[in-house]
Amino acid sequence: MNILLVEDEPPILRELEHYIKKFGEPYHIIATAADGQKAMELIDKYQTKIDYLLTDIQIPMVNGLELVEYVKSRYPSIICSILSGYNDFSYVQKALRLKILDYILKPIEEEVLQNQLKDAYESKCLDYAKSEIITGYTANSSFSQELSLNYRQLLINIGQFSYKSDQYLEEKTANVHFKTLESTLRLFWNQFIKYWIIRDKNCHTYFVLFSFNKKQLENCNTFFRSLYDTLSHKFPMVTVICSEEQITLDTINPSIQKLSKYTDKKILFAKSSFMQMNSIENKTDAQVPEYSVQIDNIMQLSKHFLNGNRNTFHTELKHFIKELELKPVKQKTLGIYLLTLFTECTVPYLHYDSVQKIEPYNIVNDVLMLSVSYESLYANLISIFDDILATIINETGNIKDKSTTFLQINDYIKKHYTDTINTKIIADKFGFTPAYLSKLFREYKKITPSEYISELRINKAKELLTNNSSLSVKEVAAAAGYEDQLYFSKVFKKLVGITPKAYQLGQDKSS
Structure with a gap:
């Protein structure tokens, strides 16, 4: 990725060059400039050979915001970031309106800069993937030359x-x-x-x-x-x-x-x-015949379940899973089998409120993602079907006990969400399978445990960014339970809509 640096203070420019050279591949400084006019000349010279522009705001001749505006109007494929010592939200607002990648405050943190370059590089790659026809790249482009x-x-x-x-x-x-x-x-x-x-x-x-x-x-x-x-x-x-x-x-x-x-x-x-x-691959998938072979087994399993034959259901389900393992089966086909089984086992009891809350598609997806083997698949299925069977046998289905259990799990997560914690760790703590824990959370919170942990962590981060303006993004990430600052920034932006730094700058301005 070819980078143009624009900075009028030599020590800061040298620091930027040192960091970027230290990062190595795939970053290359194509040119540097000490004022906005020189930068414009370089941009017109290299055009789309430049992939990323990092410019200070307060530079001679033409300021950084004007430079970005010039670039965006002529070379929209160039990704731009602003570097400034000015913590003034009016600058941030104008920069964001110009659709820059981010607004970086001085003094420069090496990790922040590296994360910015990673974001820019990933964005450049995604440009290729997301566009049906990619425009803005000519034969002179460094990327285009490689793509030839x-x-x-x-x-x-x-x-x-x-x-x-x-x-x-x-x-x-x-x-x-x-x-x-x-x-x-x-x-x-x-x-x-x-x-x-x-x-x-x-x-x-x-x-x-x-x-x-x-x-x-x-x-x-x-x-x-x-x-x-x-x-x-x-x-x-x-x-x-x-x-x-x-x-x-x-x-x-x-x-x-x-x-x-x-x-x-x-x-x-x-x-x-x-x-x-290969390009001649048959576009249709031969799953219907494969599915029809197992339909009798699925219907027989559902009869055992509906008759309340718990032990027989366990035994036959184990045989069914073992038979699938010997093939082995495609994941999508397995998903169809399980979705059919859940549907057949629950449809006759949809008049129960507790059964109506069961979401077969989400349960099946959770089971598939949280099972690392056929053995764990069987364990996850048994725990879920036993719970459904208890609900059917008794309309209340131990709902009170389940509510108490959920509140205990919820309290545990609230106390430990900043620690190393995930669905499996929580499930092991309370003696459940991961898939059952996920089902329980969907029933009471409509989200997975992982999504709930992310919500708690991001709310904690927002609190820290609001009340402690001196904290760096890296420090906030660590305090909220994230080891990786880049991953934290992505989760934060996904849930909040802006980056942690932009959120912090906005809170500083409003206070």
């Missing part, structure tokens, strides 16, 4: 495939996954020119775009297989799906969509796998 090479794309899914957001993956695990993936790719650096990691909406899935020269392209399938073998030794479960078609600048997004749809249909439950998706 041969391109292939991979989907890498770590753990279970999630149909929703990242609510099932804890922060620490997500960071470990990403760092392990990056370090693994660096082991194979000589087998490709460059790569871009594009994170999906959930933290389980990554799209990796590779550029190859003609000679490397001949062996890229072998390289993909080697990459999968290495990853499968580092993760308990990983799926790698490669597209056999070459990617061009305007087909990145369609390729991602194809890989996502293919994964949705083909990924296996609780099993690592390597797959190749």
